[in-house]
Amino acid sequence: INKIAVLTSGGDAPGMNAAIRGVTRYAIYKGLSVEGIVRGYGGLLDEDIKPLDRRSVGEIIQRGGTFLRTARCLEFIEPEVQKKAAEFLRSRQIDALVVIGGDGSMKGAEALSRLGIPTVVIPGTIDGDMVGTEYTVGFDTAVNTVLDSVNKIRDTAYSHDRVAVIEVMGRHAGFIALYSGMASGAEIVLTPEHPVDFQAVCSHLLESHSMNKMSSIIVVAEGAATGTEVVDYIKEHTYLQANLTVLGYVQRGGSPSAYDSIMAGRFAQKAVDVLLEGKYNCVVGSVGRQVVATPYEEADKIRFVFDEGLYNLVHQLGR
Numbered sequence: 001i002n003k004i005a006v007l008t009s010g011g012d013a014p015g016m017n018a019a020i021r022g023v024t025r026y027a028i029y030k031g032l033s034v035e036g037i038v039r040g041y042g043g044l045l046d047e048d049i050k051p052l053d054r055r056s057v058g059e060i061i062q063r064g065g066t067f068l069r070t071a072r073c074l075e076f077i078e079p080e081v082q083k084k085a086a087e088f089l090r091s092r093q094i095d096a097l098v099v100i101g102g103d104g105s106m107k108g109a110e111a112l113s114r115l116g117i118p119t120v121v122i123p124g125t126i127d128g129d130m131v132g133t134e135y136t137v138g139f140d141t142a143v144n145t146v147l148d149s150v151n152k153i154r155d156t157a158y159s160h161d162r163v164a165v166i167e168v169m170g171r172h173a174g175f176i177a178l179y180s181g182m183a184s185g186a187e188i189v190l191t192p193e194h195p196v197d198f199q200a201v202c203s204h205l206l207e208s209h210s211m212n213k214m215s216s217i218i219v220v221a222e223g224a225a226t227g228t229e230v231v232d233y234i235k236e237h238t239y240l241q242a243n244l245t246v247l248g249y250v251q252r253g254g255s256p257s258a259y260d261s262i263m264a265g266r267f268a269q270k271a272v273d274v275l276l277e278g279k280y281n282c283v284v285g286s287v288g289r290q291v292v293a294t295p296y297e298e299a300d301k302i303r304f305v306f307d308e309g310l311y312n313l314v315h316q317l318g319r
């Protein structure tokens with residue numbers, strides 16, 4: 001192969017820029033030329049593409065978001081649209097495509113592979129829930145951002161004897177809630193992996209209160225319940241004062257942590273190496289402590305497993 005293209009797709013995640021930089025510079029180091037596709041799969045349809053050299057990815061490693069922009073391009077599920085994208089890549093003599101994104105973005109990459117375009121996926125999503133890897137770029141930064149926020153909210157919760165409910169991202173997976181809850185010393189974490197028992201939450205809080213614990217932190221993943229539901233239930237069924245903070249996009253932004261930038265670089269190297277070895281149509285990932293590449297059809301067997309032991313430990317230590 002001589003020329004590759006790179007795009008970012010789905011929700012932005014800190015470390016995506018570090019991954020673009022890694023792909024671009026490592027590919028150039030290996031003698032390839034690189035094009036950047038703007039706004040994910042949308043850019044393949046709008047033919048929005050620009051050459052990338054070493055300098056064009058300078059000063060981005062420390063930046064959150066993605067300088068190539070990203071998009072949710074819903075029409076990309078249509079076979080006709082995918083065909084058009086594949087034809088565009090061929091017309092530009094692009095031999096392979098690196099996609100940085102989550103599960104949905106991987107589906108798009110698989111579709112292009114079936115049309116004869118070699119693809120490789122780098123996991124980039126803050127939620128951590130993706131097949132083919134036990135780690136996704138952006139997760140560590142998001143957890144640290146939540147931790148920082150909870151530490152600040154905790155000051156007020158403690159000073160005013162309040163229950164602080166913090167709603168975090170995670171529609172299908174509670175990894176952000178679990179890890180930020182553990183790190184911030186939350187009393188309760190609510191995640192989609194466990195049915196929410198509002199009554200048990202209240203009993204827990206009242207018991208803590210009777211043991212002179214005057215303030216509590218609850219971290220709730222949006223997929224388990226809304227923060228409003230939790231606060232309203234506590235207010236209705238106890239005498240405790242509860243306040244809600246919805247962190248929202250704060251969690252997606254900011255400079256990547258050291259870990260995310262390092263993983264982005266390692267994943268990028270693997271992605272380019274895999275293409276050069278002709279073992280494409282796979283997702284790069286971290287398994288054990290190794291960076292591996294797994295064919296799309298086998299990726300289902302690998303994922304970040306919800307740590308029940310950690311979940312129990314949060315509640316054992318949180319009181």
Ligand code: ATP
Binds near residue numbers: 010041125
């Ligand atoms: P995140 O979960 O972090 O937002 P993601 O990659 O899972 O990342 P999605 O919005 O699910 O985000 O998908 C991103 C894009 O991938 C979609 O907008 C669409 O362009 C493409 N895509 C998603 N699903 C498919 C599919 N089944 N076939 C082809 N393309 C798809």
